[in-house]
Amino acid sequence: MAEIAFEKVSKYFQGVPALSEVSFRCESGEIVVIFGPPGAGKSTLLRSLAGLEDIDSGEIHLAGRAATGLPIHRRKVAMAFESYALYPHLKVRNNLEFPLKAPGVRMASAERQMRLGRVAELLKIDSLLDRYPHQLSGGQRQRVSLGRALIRDADATLLDEPIAHLDARLRSMLRGELRLYLQDVGATTLYATPDFQEGFGIANRVLVLIKGVVHQIGTPEEVFAVPADSHVAALIGDPAMNLIPIAPDGTLDFGEQRLPLPVSVPGSAQVGLRPGDVALVSPDAPVKGRVVLIERIGSSLVVNLDVGGRVLAAKIAAPTSPLTMGEVVGLEFRWSEAHFFGKDAARVEPEAESLTMGGRT
Amino acid sequence: MKASSTKYLLVAPPLLFFFALSLIPLLLTLSLSLTNVDLSGEGSWVGLANYRDLWSDRIFVRGYLNTLEYAAIGVPIQYVLGLTLAVFVSQFQRGRRTLRLIILIPLMVAPLVVGFIWKTMLDSRLGPVDDLLRHLFGVAVPWLTDEKLAFVSILIIDTWQWTPFMFLILFAGISSMPREPFEAAYVDGASRWRIFWDVTFPMLGPASIAAVLLRGIEAFKIFDVVYYVTGGGPGSVTTTTTLTAYFTGLRSGHVGYGAAMTVVLLITVMAFGSLFPLIIKFATQRRGRAFARAVGQNLAAARLTGAGA
Amino acid sequence: MREERIGGTSPLRYVVVLAWAVFALFPLYWTLLTAFKLPKDIFRGPFYLPGIDFVPTMNSFRYLMTTGSSDFFHGLANSVLFASASGFLSVFIGAFAAYGLARYEYRLGPMKTDDISFFIVSQRMMPPIVAVIALFVMYRWLGLLDTYFGMILIYTWYNLPLTVYLLTDFIKRIPRDVEYAAAIDGYDRVRQILFVTVPLAFPGIAAAFFLAFIFTWNDFLLALMLTFQNAKTLPVVIAAWSANMDPRWWLLSAAGIVAVLPPVIALSLLDRLMDRQEHEN
Numbered sequence: 013m014a015e016i017a018f019e020k021v022s023k024y025f026q027g028v029p030a031l032s033e034v035s036f037r038c039e040s041g042e043i044v045v046i047f048g049p050p051g052a053g054k055s056t057l058l059r060s061l062a063g064l065e066d067i068d069s070g071e072i073h074l075a076g077r078a079a080t081g082l083p084i085h086r087r088k089v090a091m092a093f094e095s096y097a098l099y100p101h102l103k104v105r106n107n108l109e110f111p112l113k114a115p116g117v118r119m120a121s122a123e124r125q126m127r128l129g130r131v132a133e134l135l136k137i138d139s140l141l142d143r144y145p146h147q148l149s150g151g152q153r154q155r156v157s158l159g160r161a162l163i164r165d166a167d168a169t170l171l172d173e174p175i176a177h178l179d180a181r182l183r184s185m186l187r188g189e190l191r192l193y194l195q196d197v198g199a200t201t202l203y204a205t206p207d208f209q210e211g212f213g214i215a216n217r218v219l220v221l222i223k224g225v226v227h228q229i230g231t232p233e234e235v236f237a238v239p240a241d242s243h244v245a246a247l248i249g250d251p252a253m254n255l256i257p258i259a260p261d262g263t264l265d266f267g268e269q270r271l272p273l274p275v276s277v278p279g280s281a282q283v284g285l286r287p288g289d290v291a292l293v294s295p296d297a298p299v300k301g302r303v304v305l306i307e308r309i310g311s312s313l314v315v316n317l318d319v320g321g322r323v324l325a326a327k328i329a330a331p332t333s334p335l336t337m338g339e340v341v342g343l344e345f346r347w348s349e350a351h352f353f354g355k356d357a358a359r360v361e362p363e364a365e366s367l368t369m370g371g372r373t
Numbered sequence: 374m375k376a377s378s379t380k381y382l383l384v385a386p387p388l389l390f391f392f393a394l395s396l397i398p399l400l401l402t403l404s405l406s407l408t409n410v411d412l413s414g415e416g417s418w419v420g421l422a423n424y425r426d427l428w429s430d431r432i433f434v435r436g437y438l439n440t441l442e443y444a445a446i447g448v449p450i451q452y453v454l455g456l457t458l459a460v461f462v463s464q465f466q467r468g469r470r471t472l473r474l475i476i477l478i479p480l481m482v483a484p485l486v487v488g489f490i491w492k493t494m495l496d497s498r499l500g501p502v503d504d505l506l507r508h509l510f511g512v513a514v515p516w517l518t519d520e521k522l523a524f525v526s527i528l529i530i531d532t533w534q535w536t537p538f539m540f541l542i543l544f545a546g547i548s549s550m551p552r553e554p555f556e557a558a559y560v561d562g563a564s565r566w567r568i569f570w571d572v573t574f575p576m577l578g579p580a581s582i583a584a585v586l587l588r589g590i591e592a593f594k595i596f597d598v599v600y601y602v603t604g605g606g607p608g609s610v611t612t613t614t615t616l617t618a619y620f621t622g623l624r625s626g627h628v629g630y631g632a633a634m635t636v637v638l639l640i641t642v643m644a645f646g647s648l649f650p651l652i653i654k655f656a657t658q659r660r661g662r663a664f665a666r667a668v669g670q671n672l673a674a675a676r677l678t679g680a681g682a
Numbered sequence: 683m684r685e686e687r688i689g690g691t692s693p694l695r696y697v698v699v700l701a702w703a704v705f706a707l708f709p710l711y712w713t714l715l716t717a718f719k720l721p722k723d724i725f726r727g728p729f730y731l732p733g734i735d736f737v738p739t740m741n742s743f744r745y746l747m748t749t750g751s752s753d754f755f756h757g758l759a760n761s762v763l764f765a766s767a768s769g770f771l772s773v774f775i776g777a778f779a780a781y782g783l784a785r786y787e788y789r790l791g792p793m794k795t796d797d798i799s800f801f802i803v804s805q806r807m808m809p810p811i812v813a814v815i816a817l818f819v820m821y822r823w824l825g826l827l828d829t830y831f832g833m834i835l836i837y838t839w840y841n842l843p844l845t846v847y848l849l850t851d852f853i854k855r856i857p858r859d860v861e862y863a864a865a866i867d868g869y870d871r872v873r874q875i876l877f878v879t880v881p882l883a884f885p886g887i888a889a890a891f892f893l894a895f896i897f898t899w900n901d902f903l904l905a906l907m908l909t910f911q912n913a914k915t916l917p918v919v920i921a922a923w924s925a926n927m928d929p930r931w932w933l934l935s936a937a938g939i940v941a942v943l944p945p946v947i948a949l950s951l952l953d954r955l956m957d958r959q960e961h962e963n
Binding site: 380381383384386387388390391394395397398399401402405454457458461462464465470472473474475476477478479481482483484485486489490491492493494499501533537565590593594596597600601614615618619622623628631632635636638639642643646 | 691692694695698699702703705706707708709710712713716730775776778779781782783786788790798801802805806807808809810811812813814815816817818819820835836838839842846896899900901902903906907917920921924931934935938941942945946948949950953957
């Protein structure tokens with residue numbers, strides 16, 4: 013239940029930067045999702061806060077105190093490890109209670125039991141309490157590991173892909189319940205995940221970390237609506253945003269097909285269009301594509317199309333006339349929702365007038 | 374995490390022991406060997422004279438040769454027997470653990486007690502071995518009193534005690550082997566003999582090397598059994614270097630001279646011990662790094678049983 | 683391990699294994715038998731079956747436990763003391779070193795962690811006799827000959843290479859993450875070790891103790907060289923008894939059986955321990 017602050021934190025592994033001048037602040041009780049592709053440095057960030065990794069430069073503050081130099085066991089940080097790190101010689105219930113019996117923690121037995129029950133119920137592990145770790149499945153172990161992190165009053169709760177190895181049903185259920193629990197308890201949480209839906213669903217704020225560099229920090233809505241650069245844009249959405257390079261002459265390059273941009277965006281090198289902003293129309297449209305994949309997700313259809321060698325994803329409501337593989341259809345783009353990025357991947361805004369003129373092509 | 378000083382404190386005691394009880398005595402022995410000091414502490418520097426005199430000392434030479442022979446003859450025999458046992462025991466589906474325990478028991482008996490047990494066994498008058506031979510063939514064999522037979526007796530006893538050691542290592546090696554090559558060979562219709570020679574034995578390479586290396590080093594130390602069973606005799610026929618060093622150094626009191634004997638033994642053991650890494654290197658070049666690593670693993674597993682005095 | 687037919691099965695296996703089992707166990711059986719014989723039973727020639735060839739008697743054991751056996755008891759008590767004490771000490775000291783070697787990086791001049799390990803473990807290569815002659819001189823000079831302290835000291839030294847080696851291996855097998863988890867849960871280094879590392883390393887600790895116990899118990903050379911009367915161990919007593927021309931085999935056999943029991947018991951305990959360890963992993 014405390015604030016977290018990272019100031020220009022850098023960490024190198026044999027010369028390769030794992031974290032590059034990472035800076036951010038986290039309010040007490042906030043759930044900040046560290047979102048990024050594998051290898052982004054998410055784990056390193058969490059571990060630096062926990063004290064498991066030493067940082068090479070910068071400062072970390074926890075609950076107002078400087079964390080550098082503070083030994084791990086005095087940091088009041090709770091962590092759910094990627095490798096679970098359960099105590100093999102203790103039963104599940106003792107694993108969960110272990111942090112509550114640490115020196116310096118004064119807690120009545122009754123309170124311990126109450127918390128134990130609560131966490132066990134949340135994670136649906138009440139029936140496993142008297143088993144040993146080696147008697148559990150991978151998913152069960154992960155839940156126990158998560159439980160051990162949740163049971164305490166820590167200044168910061170660090171969750172490193174805590175539900176990654178659970179089946180889909182459990183995962184979607186836990187997502188909501190975890191968020192409720194964390195907010196209930198008021199735990200300041202850093203939650204690392206590469207999963208867009210999971211991360212954006214649970215977060216108060218999202219920190220996008222790619223290759224050790226912070227690309228954007230904001231609420232899920234902010235980051236989703238206005239991705240700061242093309243790298244971020246490539247990660248968000250399900251399915252992710254289509255990124256199409258813009259040729260020097262200002263047209264979209266689709267092999268033999270060329271589509272001139274209906275908007276004037278000086279300095280742009282890429283345009284991002286969400287699958288939902290790609291509509292399928294009759295084949296006599298200026299841009300045509302061949303259906304290569306059809307996937308049903310809920311009540312929507314995700315269609316992958318080969319457009320002159322480039323694959324684009326479109327997300328549409330189920331069509332009246334069913335689509336077939338190999339069928340050639342026309343594409344229309346909702347330019348008002350397009351995002352533009354320059355050569356340096358940073359966001360560029362189109363000239364205001366051209367936007368209103370754009371509409372559809 | 375921990376302050377540097379504390380972590381050195383952790384390792385300090387064993388290193389201190391090593392220093393005080395291995396290194397210093399070693400240096401002391403080395404320097405003693407260059408003197409003719411006796412038990413009363415009197416003596417003077419003689420340089421390498423002891424080492425020269427050793428080789429014209431019939432008893433020492435006999436003992437040294439014996440030591441080499443016990444190792445050179447005993448170890449291969451124990452290896453073959455241990456291997457045979459390991460292969461056969463591994464063919465049992467049930468009761469392996471009990472079998473292994475039974476086989477291992479002789480290894481656990483104190484070498485001195487082993488000496489006692491076999492001395493009674495081989496006694497011509499009252500021992501069961503000669504009793505049996507008398508019943509079967511009408512002759513009793515003077516196991517411990519005949520010069521040539523005494524040597525053989527020691528070998529038999531040594532084999533009785535140390536074959537289990539070879540068995541242990543080789544059996545562990547067999548037990549950890551993957552099944553696929555065997556299943557494949559079986560399916561291909563290979564005979565049992567073929568399977569052994571072409572699959573089992575080669576795969577036991579690392580374990581074999583570890584076993585022979587460790588057993589070899591121990592073999593040079595032979596003392597208790599010879600001390601009790603024959604006392605080095607009859608005459609000095611069965612004596613060993615450790616024995617001669619003990620008798621000469623501490624019983625007769627020629628400390629410096631005895632020290633020289635032990636140094637010769639030490640050099641021998643070290644030469645043997647360094648020979649092996651060379652063999653491994655040679656074999657590794659032909660078989661790759663995995664081989665060397667496997668040998669290391671087997672040495673590790675073998676050290677678990679270690680070896681007695 | 684239910685591996686069947688590694689390399690096929692041969693009917694020979696029963697013959698070979700049985701033959702060896704007989705070869706291995708008969709001498710022990712014989713000694714056990716002899717321990718229950720009266721002197722006359724021995725001198726009349728070998729008898730093989732208790733109750734049939736001769737009447738078993740507790741004579742020898744009774745003798746050992748009571749009269750003329752202050753020697754025996756003395757040796758037995760010393761052996762128990764030395765084996766237990768050196769077993770405990772070598773494991774205790776070795777465990778600290780093992781933890782260091784398993785978890786930390788060392789640098790002592792040109793030597794690094796693995797070199798230090800090797801140093802400690804390579805003492806095994808040296809034949810004891812090489813050190814013992816000098817140790818005799820040293821001990822005499824220090825007044826440690828034939829003392830309890832001297833023997834416990836030397837036996838601890840004797841077993842350290844083994845315990846350090848074994849325990850380093852065991853501790854290395856315990857993933858560091860588990861210790862980190864305890865750190866994060868608020869346990870300082872010492873408590874991490876006490877509550878997590880030690881319980882997990884327990885099988886290794888027990889195994890090291892058993893082995894150290896067995897090796898000390900079975901030792902003869904060191905005891906022979908460094909003790910006379912006060913600190914002599916069981917093997918020394920047994921060896922001394924047979925100095926006469928006409929050894930009292932019934933007594934010696936009984937003593938021998940007593941000498942054989944602890945290591946064999948320790949071995950079966952060790953075996954059971956190792957098996958359970960394998961099973962759980």
